[in-house]
Amino acid sequence: MPIIKDGAIVTDTWHHLADDEPVSAAPCTVSLARWKREKSELAAHGGALGLRLSGDDRVEDFAGELDQFPLVVVEFPSMGDGRGFSIARLLRERYDYRGELRARGAFIPDQVFYLRRVGFNAFEFTYDANLQTALPLLNEFSVTYQAAADEPLPLYRRCAR
Amino acid sequence: MYQYDQYDQRLVDERVAQFRSQTRRFLQGELSEDQFRPLRLMNGLYLQRHAPMLRVAIPYGVLSSRQLHKLAEIARRYDKSVAHFTTRQNIQFNWPRLEDVPDILAELATVQMHAIQTSGNCIRNVTSDPLAGVCPDEIEDPRPYCEIIRQWSTLHPEFSYLPRKFKIAVSGARKDRAATQVHDIGLQMVENETGETGFEVLVGGGLGRTPIIGQTIRPFLAKTDLLSYLEAILRVYNRFGRRDNKYKARIKILLKETGIEDFTRRVEAEWVQIRQRLVLDTGEIERVKRHFTAPDYKTVAGPGPDAQAAADPRFAVWLRNNTTPHKIPGYRAVFLSLKACGVPPGDIADTQLDAVADLAERYSFGEVRATHTQNLVFADVHQDDLHELWQRLDSIGLATPNIGKATDMICCPGLDYCSLANASSISVAEDIYSRIDDLDYLHDLGDLRINISGCMNGCAHQSVGHIGILGVDKKGEEWYQLTLGGSSSNDASLGERLGPAIDKAHVAEAVETILQTYIELRQDGESFLDTVRRLGINPFQERVYAHH
Ligand code: HEM
Ligand code: SF4
Numbered sequence: 240m241p242i243i244k245d246g247a248i249v250t251d252t253w254h255h256l257a258d259d260e261p262v263s264a265a266p267c268t269v270s271l272a273r274w275k276r277e278k279s280e281l282a283a284h285g286g287a288l289g290l291r292l293s294g295d296d297r298v299e300d301f302a303g304e305l306d307q308f309p310l311v312v313v314e315f316p317s318m319g320d321g322r323g324f325s326i327a328r329l330l331r332e333r334y335d336y337r338g339e340l341r342a343r344g345a346f347i348p349d350q351v352f353y354l355r356r357v358g359f360n361a362f363e364f365t366y367d368a369n370l371q372t373a374l375p376l377l378n379e380f381s382v383t384y385q386a387a388a389d390e391p392l393p394l395y396r397r398c399a400r
Numbered sequence: 401m402y403q404y405d406q407y408d409q410r411l412v413d414e415r416v417a418q419f420r421s422q423t424r425r426f427l428q429g430e431l432s433e434d435q436f437r438p439l440r441l442m443n444g445l446y447l448q449r450h451a452p453m454l455r456v457a458i459p460y461g462v463l464s465s466r467q468l469h470k471l472a473e474i475a476r477r478y479d480k481s482v483a484h485f486t487t488r489q490n491i492q493f494n495w496p497r498l499e500d501v502p503d504i505l506a507e508l509a510t511v512q513m514h515a516i517q518t519s520g521n522c523i524r525n526v527t528s529d530p531l532a533g534v535c536p537d538e539i540e541d542p543r544p545y546c547e548i549i550r551q552w553s554t555l556h557p558e559f560s561y562l563p564r565k566f567k568i569a570v571s572g573a574r575k576d577r578a579a580t581q582v583h584d585i586g587l588q589m590v591e592n593e594t595g596e597t598g599f600e601v602l603v604g605g606g607l608g609r610t611p612i613i614g615q616t617i618r619p620f621l622a623k624t625d626l627l628s629y630l631e632a633i634l635r636v637y638n639r640f641g642r643r644d645n646k647y648k649a650r651i652k653i654l655l656k657e658t659g660i661e662d663f664t665r666r667v668e669a670e671w672v673q674i675r676q677r678l679v680l681d682t683g684e685i686e687r688v689k690r691h692f693t694a695p696d697y698k699t700v701a702g703p704g705p706d707a708q709a710a711a712d713p714r715f716a717v718w719l720r721n722n723t724t725p726h727k728i729p730g731y732r733a734v735f736l737s738l739k740a741c742g743v744p745p746g747d748i749a750d751t752q753l754d755a756v757a758d759l760a761e762r763y764s765f766g767e768v769r770a771t772h773t774q775n776l777v778f779a780d781v782h783q784d785d786l787h788e789l790w791q792r793l794d795s796i797g798l799a800t801p802n803i804g805k806a807t808d809m810i811c812c813p814g815l816d817y818c819s820l821a822n823a824s825s826i827s828v829a830e831d832i833y834s835r836i837d838d839l840d841y842l843h844d845l846g847d848l849r850i851n852i853s854g855c856m857n858g859c860a861h862q863s864v865g866h867i868g869i870l871g872v873d874k875k876g877e878e879w880y881q882l883t884l885g886g887s888s889s890n891d892a893s894l895g896e897r898l899g900p901a902i903d904k905a906h907v908a909e910a911v912e913t914i915l916q917t918y919i920e921l922r923q924d925g926e927s928f929l930d931t932v933r934r935l936g937i938n939p940f941q942e943r944v945y946a947h948h
Contacts, residue, residue, distance in 0.1 A: 321561025
């Protein structure tokens with residue numbers, strides 16, 4: 240399925256493994272729960288491995304191990320569940336995660352501006368969303384008051400006002 | 401007052417363009433009802449009983465004459481020539497068409513106004529003391545901090561999809577006129593031992609279904625730490641607040657379920673991590689403060705209003721009830737009552753809005769404030785202008801001398817507009833009004849706050865009314881639950897239930913009985929609230945239910 244990554248529409252090469260699905264050699268993501276359970280087997284699988292987080296997962300508990308994942312996916316079960324926004328900022332700003340950070344789920348194109356600001360650089364809609372609509376919305380506003388993952392300083396420190 | 405710079409203006413302009421596109425995509429079917437709902441709510445747009453309702457932000461209650469004229473024009477063009485001031489220093493239009501809303505927002509943007517985050521599960525319009533900057537009991541003017549919070553919270557990338565709505569109030573005076581104890585976060589300016597001013601931080605207050613008084617989690621917060629501390633609280637809430645049940649999703653429930661010690665510990669632990677990164681530097685505080693400098697006060701005091709008051713008893717009553725002391729000698733703050741008999745509390749006509757704008761220009765440096773009791777304030781009126789101003793206000797129906805008195809009721813729209821209502825709060829208010837609308841009686845009753853909500857969502861703050869009236873549904877009929885002894889000021893408390901609900905035909909009579917009982921039982925000059933606190937509700941209960 241196509242996704243948005245780094246400001247462009249690209250084909251996704253990752254497969255999101257269900258917790259009971261056998262691991263193959265292709266790049267795949269697993270849930271935090273599965274990864275905790277099967278760490279050594281998964282490490283041995285040879286292909287690229289990504290981690291999937293839900294709103295309940297506490298970033299603090301596995302922050303030291305983030306480096307090994309080229310991709311971290313944060314799940315948005317609904318557009319109103321905003322926990323992923325905090326998780327993303329923690330990953331980027333506190334734990335200095337530099338890999339691909341992907342929002343995945345039922346969020347809508349109108350949220351990508353906020354999602355980009357908190358640190359997501361990839362967007363995977365789990366329904367048939369219009370990616371062409373979403374693309375320009377990444378930069379919907381040219382003014383941002385706050386510091387966030389995309390911008391270390393608040394507006395008043397960035398610009399003479 | 402604060403004037404937008406290029407950044408502020410560009411942001412609201414871009415917001416208008418955004419909402420225009422969202423509305424178009426919704427009307428074309430590209431956005432579903434469920435997807436559009438949170439987007440329109442974050443622009444203050446509800447879909448109500450008869451028509452949409454648009455809630456426009458009046459940041460911390462401050463309006464210019466130019467903005468008032470624009471609101472009048474909008475009321476005329478897009479509504480039925482009426483607007484409604486709410487309990488959170490906002491203004492609402494009850495009859496706009498959805499298709500017109502982008503144009504209305506564009507009109508508002510031309511006068512530095514918007515409807516951003518006046519609804520939805522985000523940080524709402526920040527509220528404050530309507531007498532900020534002019535009251536004699538002020539520790540520090542809260543408005544610059546309100547503006548700083550407004551900017552910080554506007555389109556906040558992390559905190560726009562919270563578990564539930566989030567309300568912040570700031571008070572800078574010793575007397576709390578901003579109801580800080582019933583907000584998600586209340587900031588009360590205080591002075592520490594070294595004479596430095598900062599904030600006492602309260603969390604977890606709120607009205608609605610589960611009214612709770614906020615608790616102090618930090619007795620003193622330095623001003624430079626304001627934003628990092630707010631961010632820490634919001635982050636803890638956003639991560640751990642309940643999302644499984646919308647009635648348990650407010651921060652007050654998180655605080656209650658976690659316990660104040662544990663909650664405070666989490667906030668402080670988060671704060672330690674971000675404190676150095678998000679400093680509110682004094683340069684920025686000073687920049688914003690420069691927008692709130694004192695107007696050009698006259699230094700020579702004239703004769704004052706005493707002689708005119710002696711000659712004109714109607715003026716004298718108004719002067720006593722509707723004006724308050726000012727920190728500058730020779731000036732007073734003047735309340736414009738939006739509680740005339742027969743007018744729904746908080747409602748104002750387009751022509752009145754225009755007239756108020758002109759009067760403000762002439763008598764109060766072109767500025768007006770909205771109060772959380774649904775009235776207006778001219779904050780800077782010279783005493784020699786009071787009599788003339790009173791005559792003019794009187795001629796447009798805005799001089800009812802009842803500020804803080806029994807007929808200055810806070811009342812929600814109820815069945816008249818609201819799809820959640822059980823009760824017609826406005827008609828109950830009118831019924832009560834007509835029974836106590838005698839000036840001597842009103843004066844004799846003294847300070848009284850009667851709040852009426854049409855359902856348990858509690859929009860009219862009935863749980864903190866001295867007398868609270870709540871509409872409940874009993875088998876399809878309107879009944880009313882009364883509470884006594886609530887307050888949202890420094891001595892904040894929740895009212896106590898008087899007894900079984902009362903049917904609509906007997907509510908006003910019950911209120912009258914309560915007031916009569918107070919008059920009989922009070923001790924020399926004691927207020928209603930003090931009498932209830934001294935005696936408890938029993939004597940009132942006995943009288944009200946004596947015949948039932
Ligand atoms: C027009 C129809 C309206 C609807 C459908 C409506 C809806 C609601 C709902 C559902 C709540 C409860 C939210 C919660 O507990 O989290 C609420 C609370 C509230 N509303 Fe309204 N409202 C309406 C009009 C108004 C008006 C006109 C005012 C101002 C006069 C107002 C001011 C408030 C306030 C101050 C609260 C209490 C907030 C708190 O919990 O601290 N609302 N409203
Ligand atoms: S208190 Fe209830 S009836 Fe009144 S406006 Fe609020 S939701 Fe509607």
